Amino acid sequence: MAKSARQSSGTPATIHDQKLERGNGGELHQIAEGDTPVLTTAQGVPVADDQNTLKIGERGPSLIEDFHFREKIFHFDHERIPERVVHARGYGAHGYFETYESLAKYTRADIFQRAGEKTPAFVRFSTVAGSEGSADLARDVRGFAVKLYTKEGNWDIVGNNIPVFFIQDAIKFPDIIHSVKPEPDRGFPQAASAHDTFWDFISLTPESMHMIMWVMSDRAIPRSFRFMEGFGVHTFRFLNAKDESTFVKFHWKPKLGLQSVVWNEALKINGADPDFHRRDLWDAIQSGNFPEWELRVQLFDQDFADSFDFDVLDPTKLIPEEVIAPIALGRLVLDRMPDNLFAETEQVAFMTQNVPPGVDFSNDPLLQGRNFSYLDTQIKRLGSTNFTHLPINAPKCPFHHFQQDGHMAMRNPVGRVNYQPNSFGEGPRESAQRGFRSFPEAMDGQKVRLRAASFADHYSQARQFFNSQTAPEQKHIGMALTFELSKVETSVIRERMISHLLNIDEGLAETVADKLGIKELPKPADAAVAPRDDLEPSPALSILANGPDSFAGRKVGVLVSPGADASLLKKLRTAIEKEGATVEVIAPKVGGVEAADGTMIAAKHMIDGGPSVLFDAVALVLSEEGAERLAGEAAARDFVADAFAHCKFIAFTPGAAPLLRKAGVDPKADEGLIGLGDAKAIAGFIESCRKLRLWSRETAVKL
Ligand code: HDE
Missing domain, CATH: 4.10.91.20 (Cytochrome C Oxidase; Chain J)
Structure with a gap:
């Protein structure tokens, strides 16, 4: 008999510089x-x-x-554990919140008592509709869930990157979510709202029209988690030491300004890098460029609530920042990626009902429903009432209670006494002074199933949102509606949507109807309250009006060829990095190219794997011969043609001309094409890049 060969693992190789092991206490050695x-x-x-x-x-x-x-x-x-029924695909990071100054006048929340106080935080960003493995650039709302481990317990602000929502009452949540998820008979489309059931539900739900304007805007295709806002959506309450109440709405403002991509780009990014948003956050944090947001609050009293045009309990409405200016309370910095995605990002359990003393709920019916749902869903997902024992969910302040046993209990109370009151003088007791107290709002009413009349105006703020957008943004909303409705097969649904759009903006309705081949416009939808014309536009609602004033945090893709000018590339890189942006080099082959001076230029991407949609601006540092060769490659032509079509700034060396020509781009077409002759030209390129895109090109390229 032949001697049996035992398959052996050999010596384990390590590709890491360091090998790490976790100790019993969870610490890394x-x-x-x-x-x-x-x-x-x-x-x-x-x-x-x-x-x-x-x-x-x-x-x-x-x-x-x-x-x-x-x-x-x-x-x-x-x-595997069940993925979240919504917000399944998410990506999280650790960081901290730093309080600017005491807000004791309005709230006794411990986190806001001392200037300079740092509170550990964990944030999870997500898409809503897609499953865990779906692509990052779906047109969708983004979740923006923040867990603050305060000294008086965990506070979760479970928000979105859009300040309003589709529905007014939590009872409709399963319906809207069923409608947007893959259709139940065929199991598609994945992570997409462009299908009949979603638009059927929406067209039958006028209260969703304001949200629809947001979801059809570029807000739903952000360039990066780092460049988007977050909103608590609902009205909450702050309670001070005397239990006096102030209403509050929470806003997170990104330090790097707002930025989105265009839809054609989003489609291509999903193919080129379905993890585009994850990778962006990972790269930024790993390289020490910690993303940062400012927490700002809109504070108002009952008198304002009574006199405001809309009901502050209605989550389909917002209070324009021009009406109540948000006040900055502190900054949120994300500076550490989780050690393990499952243990932290997947097992983190956010719950709207996690509020510390000094923060309280309003009667917003959506918020009230959420306060039930978020606890319930954790049992399904995490499988035990003891999900708070998981390190990511456990408070970081001392905590004492008599809850015990259950699956996977890791921290049962010690000692004989597990109840109170008791005669043994053991165990914790409640504290009237420190404990959580609800606002003693006087309540009186009949048990009814009714929607308040003050919730009935479904179009005015949708119109205000549209009117607050710049021309390119309005155009994008029209294009998004056209794309989405073009995927709807049932004509009556398409027409019903046009009838709603007529209540928002006639021009928009006509443009979309025309593209959809609807010859005769339907009647405007019946409106319970006539849409108003008198709401002032709110510039704060536009992305383009709130972009960055620098190119920091952005990325330039530099396409190089053999024979490229290495010293020019060096100067370009230095200038871009000085601006706080990064450079990635793309070459015809893996490994890079030999420059004209004989040095090697290393590349991160090969041309097929580094399309221009992955970058905010591009530069072509090519020799003429190199450009001639690249002109014969579809990927190189697409690199240039896409950058041009997506209105990006393109810098190029004189040698790049053959490639530009073959890609159908006239080097003199507009000021977004910048010849790289000298150092002054490099400075000009960077200055242009601060505008992010040359939107005036859009009409020419018919995006
Ligand atoms: Fe959620 N939502 N939601 N939601 N939501 C969940 O909780 C729910 C709503 C939001 O990264 C679930 O732990 C109801 C508004 C985020 O882990 C679930 C209603 C807003 C996340 C749930 C809403 C959100 C969730 C699924 C209508 C913005 C992800 C898994 C009443 C203000 C958190 C989970 C994370 C997750 C229920 C509406 C934001 C099922 C019933 C409005 C960011 O409990």
Whole structure:
């Protein structure tokens, strides 16, 4: 009999500079060189062979006695937990919140008492409709959920990047979500609202029209999590030490300004890099460019609430920032990626009802419904009432209670007494002074199922939003509506949507109807309250009016060819990095190119894998011969043609002319094409890039 060969793992190689091991207390230790830990079972039994199951003879049946194999496969079979029913695809990071100054006048929330106080935070960004493995650039709302581990308990602000919502009452949530998810008979489309059931529901739900304007705007295709706002959406209350109430709305403002992509770009990014947003956050934090947001609040009293045009309890309405100017309370900085995506980002449990003393709810019916849902959903997803024992969910302040047992209990109370009151003088007691108190709002009414008349105006703020957009943004809304409705097969749904648009903006309705081939406009939809014309536009609602004033945090893709000018590239890189932006080099081949001076230029991407949609601006540093060659490659022509069509700034060396020509781009077409002759030209390129896009080109390229 031939001697059996045992498959061996050999010496484990490490591609990391350091090997890390987690101690019992969860802390990370560096493992000394040559001190590789021994593989064990989950019970700690050292393993001799992890390559072969235990068998009778080398070709015989496997033995059930093989406890290592059984444990390994058993655990693997149970690795998946249900994904979130909404917001399944998400990406999180750790950081901190730093309070600017005391807000004790309005709230006794501990986090706002002391200037300079730093509170640990965890943030999870997400898309809503797609499943965990869907692509980042879906047209969708983005979740913006913030967990603040305050000294008086965890506070979760579970918000979105859009300040209003589709529905007014939580009872409609399953309906809207069912309608946007893949259709139940066919199981598609994934992570897309462009299908019949979504638009059917929307067209039958006039209260969603304001939100629809936002979701059809570029807000729903952000360039990066780092460049989007967050909103608490609902009206909450602050309560001060005397339990006096002030209404509050929460806004997160990105330090780097707002930025989105265009739809054609989004489609291509999803193909080129479905993890575009994740990668962006990972890269930024790993390279020390910590993203930052300012927490601003709109504060108002009952008198304002009574006199405001809309009901402050209605989550389909906002209070324009020009009406109540937000006040800055502090800054949120994200500076550390989780060690493990599952343990932290997947298992984190956000709950709207997690509020500390000094923060309270309003009667917004959507918020009230959420306060039920978020606790309930954690049992389904995390499988035990003890999900608060997971490190990511546990408070970081002292906590004492008598809740015990249950699945996976890791921290039962010690001692004899697990109740109160008790005669043993043991255990925690409540504190009237420190404890959470609700605002003692006087309530009186009949038990009814009714929608308040003050919630009935569904079009005025939708119109105000549209009127507050710049011309390119208005155009994008029209294009998005056209695209989405073009995917709707049922004509009556398309027409019903046009009848709503007529109540928002006639021009918009006509443009979309024309593209959809609707010859005769339908009647405007019946409106419970006639849409108003007198709401002032709110510039704060526009992305383009609130862009950055620098190119910091953005990325330039530089396409190089053999024979490129290395010293020019160096100058370009220095100038871009000085601006706080980054450079990635793209070359015809993996590994880079040899420059004219014989030096090697390293590249991050090969042309096929580094399309221009991944960058905010591009530069072509090419020799004439290199450009001639690249002109024969579809990927290189697309690189240039797309950058041009997406209104990006394009810098180029004189040698790039053959490629520009073949890509159909006239180097003199507009001021967004910048010849790289000298250092002055580089400065000009960077100055242009601060505008992010040359929107005036859009009409010419018919995006
Ligand atoms: Fe959520 N939502 N939601 N939602 N939501 C969830 O909770 C729900 C709503 C939001 O990164 C679920 O733990 C109801 C508005 C974010 O882990 C679930 C209603 C806003 C996240 C749930 C709403 C949000 C969720 C699913 C209508 C913006 C992701 C998994 C009444 C203000 C948090 C989970 C994360 C997640 C219910 C409406 C934001 C099922 C019933 C409005 C950012 O509980």
